[in-house]
Amino acid sequence: NAGVTQTPKFQVLKTGQSMTLQCAQDMNHNSMYWYRQDPGMGLRLIYYSASEGTTDKGEVPNGYNVSRLNKREFSLRLESAAPSQTSVYFCASSSSGMFGTQYFGPGTRLTVL
Amino acid sequence: GEDVEQSLFLSVREGDSSVINCTYTDSSSTYLYWYKQEPGAGLQLLTYIFSNMDMKQDQRLTVLLNKKDKHLSLRIADTQTGDSAIYFCAETLSGFQKLVFGTGTRLLVSP
Numbered sequence: 001n002a003g004v005t006q007t008p009k010f011q012v013l014k015t016g017q018s019m020t021l022q023c024a025q026d027m028n029h030n031s032m033y034w035y036r037q038d039p040g041m042g043l044r045l046i047y048y049s050a051s052e053g054t055t056d057k058g059e060v061p062n063g064y065n066v067s068r069l070n071k072r073e074f075s076l077r078l079e080s081a082a083p084s085q086t087s088v089y090f091c092a093s094s095s096s097g098m099f100g101t102q103y104f105g106p107g108t109r110l111t112v113l
Numbered sequence: 114g115e116d117v118e119q120s121l122f123l124s125v126r127e128g129d130s131s132v133i134n135c136t137y138t139d140s141s142s143t144y145l146y147w148y149k150q151e152p153g154a155g156l157q158l159l160t161y162i163f164s165n166m167d168m169k170q171d172q173r174l175t176v177l178l179n180k181k182d183k184h185l186s187l188r189i190a191d192t193q194t195g196d197s198a199i200y201f202c203a204e205t206l207s208g209f210q211k212l213v214f215g216t217g218t219r220l221l222v223s224p
Contacts, residue, residue: 104155
């Protein structure tokens, strides 16, 4: 099992460019999450999907959109990147009812110039 | 509020015990968690404690929960250099299917 995979690992964008971060899990989990990690601020939830077909905003959703493509895949899109979105992005998944036990991907390090 | 607070940094010598502290806000949290993040990697669940427990031991790890003071601690016995990482505590919020993470404590273990 690969667990949670994320692509790409690194990305550099110019202000105003768009991109999609991909995430997939092979653990048959219902719930998936996108976080950003910034120095001294821990992890902040951007969006989550409690089950296939549903998505909800987290703490910092502005500037992002998500798509729960199917049970395995949950993508995060930046429509018009800004320097404030420079961060490390993590995808995670969990099974229903055990949403505190989350499995994390290796992260995508994004720099917006 | 949803702030989960931790001290930013802890330095210990190999073989000593480490104690990482956390204060949380939601008195109705059902579970409280400790995650570990090694350099360049995602977070990995270390252990968790149910809110009706005071203590949980798992090999070198001991979790203590003081619900009255909303204080959670993680003790690592016989700390090794491989324990150097960032440790995050996290709480679940009543009615929400999500975790709220603390800011993380960077543990540095020197030989």
